[in-house]
Amino acid sequence: MNDFDVIIVGAGSAGCVLANRLSADPSRHVCLIEAGPPDRNPMIHMPFGLAGLAHMRWLNWGYETDPEPALNNRRLFWPRGRVMGGSSSINAMIYMRGHPQDYRGWAEAAGEAWDWPRVREIFKEHEDNRALTDDHHGTGGPLTVSNLMQPNPLSRAFVRAGAECQHPINPDFNGADHTGVGLYQVTQRDGRRFSAARAFLEPALSRPNLTLITKAQVHRVLIEDRRAVGVILANRELRLREGGEVILSGGAINSPQLLMLSGIGPAAHLQAMDIPVVHDAPEVGANLADHLDITVQAALKGREAIGIAPTFLPRAARAAWAYLRRGQGEFTSNIAEAGGFVTSDPSRDRPNLQFHFIPAYLHDHGRRISWGYGLTLHVCDLLPKSRGRITLRTPDPMAAPKIEANYLGHPDDLPVLMNGLKIARNIVAAPALRRYVQQETLPGHKVISDVELEADIRARAETIYHPVGTCRMGRDESSVTDPQGRVRGVDGLRVVDASLMPQIIAGNTNAPTMMIAENIARMMLARPTDLP
Template sequence: MSFHYIIVGAGSAGCVLANRLSTDPAIRVCLIEAGPPDRNPMIHMPFGLAALAHMRWLNWGFQTAPEPQLMNRRLFWPRGRVLGGSSSINAMIYMRGHPEDYRAWARAAGPDWDWPQVSRVFREMEDNDTFHDSHHGQGGPLSVSTLRQPNALSRAFVQSGVDCQIPENADFNGDRQDGVGLYQVTQRHGRRWNAARAFLDPVRHRPNLSILTRAQVHRVLFDGRRATGVQLSTRTLRLLPGGEVILSGGAVNSPQLLMLSGIGPAAQIGALGLPVLHDAPEVGGNLADHLDVSVQCALSDRSGIGIAPSFLPRALRAGWAFARGRK
């Protein structure tokens, strides 16, 4: 089969691209995802978050290289391997970058990436159920909610910060991003609202959009220096004249696929016995990410979340509330 656009990776970016590029019925679009459809109930139930980190059929389950500053430990690094990508397994926190981040983008890539432009896009795609002001949008495809029933420990944490003279912040996507408070989440009526639900579900019926799951791309095919298609495990997909291959596999898989296709640091590619198409030393480097630190402690009451038998009644009540669609 041949397409105008082949999108590799159906995560947060790939789902949006498939939605927008297939708007024109004359344009044939193929969206490819290595993992399965996002049908597992744990994906849509926020309480299933902890389980998703260890479901290797939904998660690439990467390990970092040994970290010298962390006693050479290798850290677990979950990344989504399912329709919706990491938006299907993450903590659903909705928090935009700092405006200065996008000003740096504009200095590197042009004014279209400056804060006024990207903030407009954020507002257009948002459907916020709480904040109705100049910082937020309503009616967009991405549902953003405020937690209706935060855990008592979360409230105590916020109050402790306020008691320490840290300003309380009710909206980290508003005027400022400092302070202590509860995050907004990508949920609707207590259910995860991932990129697949927000951007793919409304357009699955389009006859010019093909969505392939459980289909891993092994390399991009080239004719000279022009991409012509992609090689999957069982078949080859080709581009129509003037078409494009778009890599949206995330911070790990996109550079990996580039290198497997011969684009990247020539020495590393050559050491693997692969032909070098283009020496690009920046591919596969300069990665930055944040650490996630879990703090566990014993409580004098049963207000926390844990695995003790005493927590079972609360877990059952939470599951029943979810099944009934409560917020």
């Protein structure tokens, strides 16, 4: 077990890509370690099963933030995948690349290898798009991207309602333009979830030079003479061959936590935790960004929605039969079927709000039963200025870290989300949806003034699950990693996951995370003269 060239910590969206690409070289022995179990649970693979995954703590880290001062000191639930495939095994499967300007910002921070022309080609090469074949998309790649098989009628009504509010209908959010409303494409194949584990890891598992270890949590990186030489688990060590590398792919929470447990982080904080300081890196855990989200909910007159009611049972039985027999029907739904991108005010030069439309009631991330037939329209601030941090709560590697998201910490963020809430209310009230709606239940028709809307946001806003940035890459010496994910101050150690993002993506983060891993894998495999 001490014969590895690469040890990857975390079999999530990034780790699965890395394991595939690096083990393609038969001379390179790769070990992939996942804290959670294999992805055998049928709820993972049935898209509709995501409604129950928030309850399954054995597949989900189930983090909570510290009390958020601007949100009435509430603790917000942060689900993150703790299973093969990571969060790509429990997410809503929306395929979204982000806006080209996002990557121009990355290029300014980390060099031309992260600019839009290069990453766009990686996105295309990853894709096996079953519906779109124009110049903006790829076919034949490892990651299947599909249209939804059977969108709910309410999702199509949402798109029409958005058009009635002067938002253009957009048939492809990853095409020439980001703006407008429409149905999302999803990472599904034949009506089943197509996670990073299915797309990248499964095809590589038969390789003799790839070792997969599940249900094993890494406690810290083993560092000798300022070089990573292995990792420490609960009951054993795994060591590298001379010149090998450890890659942390635990995500925006676990990767900075593991760096700090290993002595890499803000020196004063590590000393307070009685952790010997290997390298003083003040930005480890800093720069935390996430998309804060608020919803409009409405009760419906009819039963078009996905309902929790006795009258829904026959329909659910038919859906289960169609799914089990043919991989079709309502249980192929990712639930967040439609959405879009709009500006919060005319001064914006690109969309800074995103919608996720759900043809059902959704309370407390699906952890609380919501009886009856309703709809939920989410709107989130895509470009928040607030930044939080991850720190250690204790030096115990099995303890959850301290998450201070600092939502609405910047004064510019509240007006953006408030404008988003007003725009969302207008869409729910537009004729195409109004014909289905009995009444708005949240915020509710009595909540009208800006003071009342602000109070509603502070009382109800939640995350839409896109934490990034806590191991920021950059060309500057203060960044945690360089543009190839190499941790500054320690040799043989990289971070490769969403924590590298210098700025948050204006969209869902799963596809960009897989792109990050692909890009750095290519850098690792390239000759120095081939690097951009």
